Amino acid sequence: MYDDKKEVIKDLSFEIPKGSWVSILGHNGSGKSTLAKLLVGLVKAESGQIFIDDIELTEKTVNDVRKKLGIVFQNPDNQFVGVTVRHDIAFGLENMQIPHNEIVSRVDEYANLVGMGKYLTKEPQQLSGGQKQRVAIAGALAMHKDIIIFDEATSMLDPEGVMEVTHLIQDLNKNYNQTIITITHDLDFALKSDYAIILKEGSIIGEGKPSELFVNESLLQQSKLTVPLGLKTYLDVLHDASLKENKALIEAIWTYNLKK
Numbered sequence: 001m002y003d004d005k006k007e008v009i010k011d012l013s014f015e016i017p018k019g020s021w022v023s024i025l026g027h028n029g030s031g032k033s034t035l036a037k038l039l040v041g042l043v044k045a046e047s048g049q050i051f052i053d054d055i056e057l058t059e060k061t062v063n064d065v066r067k068k069l070g071i072v073f074q075n076p077d078n079q080f081v082g083v084t085v086r087h088d089i090a091f092g093l094e095n096m097q098i099p100h101n102e103i104v105s106r107v108d109e110y111a112n113l114v115g116m117g118k119y120l121t122k123e124p125q126q127l128s129g130g131q132k133q134r135v136a137i138a139g140a141l142a143m144h145k146d147i148i149i150f151d152e153a154t155s156m157l158d159p160e161g162v163m164e165v166t167h168l169i170q171d172l173n174k175n176y177n178q179t180i181i182t183i184t185h186d187l188d189f190a191l192k193s194d195y196a197i198i199l200k201e202g203s204i205i206g207e208g209k210p211s212e213l214f215v216n217e218s219l220l221q222q223s224k225l226t227v228p229l230g231l232k233t234y235l236d237v238l239h240d241a242s243l244k245e246n247k248a249l250i251e252a253i254w255t256y257n258l259k260k
């Protein structure tokens with residue numbers, strides 16, 4: 001709850017299994033960012049409990065909890081704190097007072113992992129938005145965060161940047177078992193995740209496997225989320241008298257949507 005005492009998040013309960021990729025969806029103002037801030041203790045809940053990895057989030061544990069959670073925000077420029085890529089990835093590690101040798105090796109390791117190994121000496125103005133977001137992700141990974149929250153982390157990127165970061169998120173989740181929460185209003189993006197939670201006015205109006213959830217048209221309507229063209233085509237074909245018997249076509253449209 002913010003100072004103006006308006007209830008932004010209410011009656012909300014969910015669990016995120018380790019190693020999963022969960023999407024939190026919702027229209028502007030539905031409470032997504034507030035939820036992320038609650039999880040890292042930047043906003044205090046009026047009631048209820050939050051457990052991260054069995055630790056209850058309280059004033060006493062907030063620093064321990066923050067060691068487990070990293071957030072990558074929307075604007076790639078606001079979160080670049082280093083003079084160069086190397087310094088930027090090292091920044092969090094220096095704050096954690098990790099020994100110098102260890103910092104050097106982690107910076108190399110995670111810069112390479114996000115495909116920025118050759119850019120260590122570059123300054124932010126020499127990088128694209130997607131590259132800056134990849135550096136932000138490397139910073140979170142280098143701190144060995146158990147969970148990384150992406151709050152609309154691709155919304156300010158050009159299509160190429162969106163693709164870079166999307167592929168990186170998929171790779172981290174599938175190949176490194178990284179627990180990921182992506183906050184988004186992009187249904188196509190959320191379709192790639194394991195589980196989706198749809199918020200409206202601070203409450204959950206639907207949750208489940210994205211492929212099952214996003215075909216619920218009344219839910220989509222209620223959520224006020226923009227339905228991407230591919231998904232809309234799929235739903236239209238399902239209702240079209242002459243096309244709806246064509247199972248191969250329906251299957252093909254669906255597979256195409258997932259692949260994008």
Ligand SMILES: Nc1ncnc2c1ncn2[C@@H]1O[C@H](COP(=O)(O)OP(=O)(O)O)[C@@H](O)[C@H]1O
Nearest residue numbers: 002004008026027028029030031032033034035
């Ligand atoms: N710092 C703040 N102080 C007061 N109200 C806020 C603050 N930040 C967000 N809100 C309100 O909380 C609601 C949810 O906002 P937010 O969590 O940012 O939604 P989303 O990320 O889904 O767009 C909105 O009504 C917004 O006006």
Ligand SMILES: [Mg+2]
Nearest residue numbers: 032033034152
């Ligand atoms: Mg937001």
